[in-house]
Amino acid sequence: MVRSARSGEGYRGPLLQTVDSSPVSADGSLVLGIETSCDETGVALVRGTELLVDAIASSVDEHARFGGIIPEIASRAHLEAMVPTLRRALAQADVDLAEVDAIAVTAGPGLVGSLTVGAAAAKALSVGLDIPLYGVNHVIGHAAVDELVHGEFPARVMALVVSGGHSSLLLVDDIVTGITELGQTLDDAAGEAFDKVGRLLGLPYPGGPHIDRLARGGNPEAIRFPRGLSRREDLERHRYDFSFSGLKTAVARWVEARQDAGEEIPLADVAASFAASVADVLTAKTIAACQRHEVDTLVIGGGFSANSQLRELAAERCAEAGITLRIPPIRFCTDNGAMIAALGAAALRRGVAPSDLGLPVDSSMPLTLVTR
């Protein structure tokens, strides 16, 4: 069983644009966050808005040969990794468990079996240490983690959370008490579309990074693939929603037609043109939402924010529109414990009531619930 590990102490990532960092919160409560919604076992410690440690164990290598995450394998790995990862996080931060003031854990959305392991561990810590428990929303955690990197959010920010499992556009008046979901994907998530197109092009799983690499050597304007939900009549009903399954089908048809004609497939151009469509739709709708809601700060989170075309296009369009763009370093964009500790710490600072020990996990936890 292969595990990868990474950790960091009080890390501050590079800024894409200069932002005014808020001072670290006066509230120095120490929150331990646990994330197990998919195949990463994440444990982090956050004091106020300062990250002390972010430890992770991953079962990703065990899934690669199946071409996707096998839920039972992920759940088994979470059980094996839980106490060792807790132990490692505390040792690296040189923190005694008795110093921890509250526990935060992902309550959803995610894989039920995986979520269940993390929630049970979090409850055991809550009982064992007699401290409060906060079950928090994973998707909102992807936005909240940026506060650890670039400081507390200004009064109103837009958050685009994109990964293999989610594509959501959130208007954030307060990361705990003021989340409005403006849009989401109606079918595939952005990263999921990349993995599917990767399979279509015969690339190894996960397809995202492979397409990204290929795309850098291709012409993004070579093929004009459709932009999902961007026609006038679609915009009326789904102004800020996304859809990538039609795009995936268009890529498949284009590739098949070339294959049938016995032509060679210009893989780099296909990848670049496909990625251009995804980045175009994501950024166009997001910038439009920022302008309509008069928001001057955009946060992009989730594993798909590693995508180069999305990053470049978002930077370019934000600069044109005078919007400050905040994207945390990639290790905070993929699933991790820091995002959960950050959101738990924010809930604690706002005096939100803790969860009770009966906290259920919710594989499709709605964005209307930040904590539960």
Place this chain on the structure above:
Amino acid sequence: MPYLAIDTSSAVAVAIVADDGATLCAASALEPRRHAELLAIMISDVLRDSGVARDELVGVVAGTGPAPFTGLRVGLVTAQTLGFALGVPVHGVSSLDALAAGAVRALALPTGVEVLATGDARRREVYWARYRVSETPGIELLAGPGVARAAALVANGMAAGAVVVGRGAAGYPAELPSAEGAPLDPDPADLVRLALSRLAAGEVLPTEPLYLRRPDVHGTPAQP
């Protein structure tokens, strides 16, 4: 010197058990789909009702199954993490061992009698293990644990001549008639009694789960 015992192989069952094996407080709920929601509440309840403070616990003992995956993991990760939080050792004991030991006591079975302990494995199968009643430590494992159809246990002779107990067999009365008055589920106090006698004999008691089934890797993989 109280221990906390947890078994989630069938019901959600917890107990605070003294080091002489006496149950100080116990709770159980037969809600196989709600292990994750109920377990921590029940632990908190038995601690309160027994008057035992968290930091008085000297160890945690968990049933390692065999059992369906999710519920079993809830029990084991809870035991491991709680032991870590309290700084006390965590020991694992097969849930079928505890069930067999409970049957020996409940039915006053004499030395030499053989017991087939069973659990509900769903998917039309039962978890099973076969034991002989011994002088000390009370039960001796002869075969298993395994997972099989009830009819297969009859066909291969594994059920022959044994006192049959447990919730697995209860679902198949025609193939595996259960002994009258036999327990259906493990008593968590038996986990502690077995753990203490095994520890005294110098055994190490790991908490690795007895899944007995490989992960189902068919169907559509999930997305991160």
